[in-house]
Each structure stands twice: as C-alpha cells, then as structure tokens.
Amino acid sequence: EAQVTQNPRYLITVTGKKLTVTCSQNMNHEYMSWYRQDPGLGLRQIYYSMNVEVTDKGDVPEGYKVSRKEKRNFPLILESPSPNQTSLYFCASSLSRRGITGELFFGEGSRLTVL
C-alpha cells in the first residue's frame, strides 16, 4: 500500500530535549516536505527536499533541521524544542511529475507537545 509513515504519532516532551520525528515513503517520490498545522494558520511549510542531499527552507524553518540521506526518508529534527513548537506536524511526498510538487501524499500526522 502506498503510504507516508510518520513516527511517533504522539509525543509529549520537555523544553530542550532533542527529538526526531521520522518520515518514510514507499512510493519512490523525489520530493518530500514537512508542515506544521496550527489553528487559524493552516499548514505552513518548514523544510522541503527536491531530491536526495537537496534540502531547502520553507516559510518557518527556525528551530528545525532536516536531512535527506536516502530517497525514502526525511526526518525532522528539533535540537532544542521549545513550547512554541507544540503543534501538529505532517510529512508529505510528491512524485514531482512535470515539476509540479504540490500533488502531495500526506502522512497521518505527529502531534507534539513541548512542556
């Protein structure tokens, strides 16, 4: 089954404790991206990757890191989480057909709470 898998789905942590949210897709997609969803703000792009070893900042990259060492995986790293990073996070991927990256498949989301 074609899917984007995120882990963990739920996490409560404390300020400053490094954490990683993993993302894996099994569709051989070139493009992957991370979003955070907050009430009233919609989905905001954190980082994206056009292909292996190529990553770029989205609209809200501060406090986050990513890596793309393999095509299928795109982990999101919070080196020193703060309460304002409490949010619902989504990973998504796209075939990038004809260069269009917006036809996204989303994971089920990871709800992160930072105390």
Place this chain on the structure above:
Amino acid sequence: GQQLNQSPQSMFIQEGEDVSMNCTSSSIFNTWLWYKQEPGEGPVLLIALYKAGELTSNGRLTAQFGITRKDSFLNISASIPSDVGIYFCAGDNAGGTSYGKLTFGQGTILTVHP
C-alpha cells in the same frame, strides 16, 4: 512568504445544500490545488488545476483556476454528512522562483447537519 486568504473560515450548512469557498493571493501561482482533511488524518488531494481559467470537476466537487492566476474557488453540490472536514487551498509555483515551495490557505471548516 506568499500568503493565501481563504474564505469563509467556517461554514455550517444543512445536508443537501451547495457550498462555495474561495482563495485569493497577492501573487500569481502556476498551479492551484484543493485538499480535504478529515479529523485525525492528513490532508488528501481533491482537485489540481494547471491552467488559468481551467474548470475541473471531481464528482460533486467543481474547482476553477482564476483567470488572473491569483484566485481559485471550490464548489460542493448537494452536500452530505461525509463532506465534513477542513478544506485547504494551496498554490504551487512549479518552475518559478519559489520552486518546491507550496503555500496553503488557512482552511475552511465545513460542518454538515443531517
């Protein structure tokens, strides 16, 4: 970054009614997309629009890519309870200076009363 203004923010309708929502931008996009998010799940792509003026249907859903490339609308006809969810518009600038960056609207929360 670019901003999309989506309206209305929420809608409460009766089953069987038609629904209309729209999205406007201060800058142009090459592609407009509409997604639906059901509770506890990630967004799912409903319709993608690739050309200014394009009108596309998917079952009871119809979407249009505005002629100015700065707006799009989504219509749902004869709503049913399973239409409940959050609807998002998104703009993509494939091939443009913001290649790879996708901008989403704030979302429209749709509630359908049986």
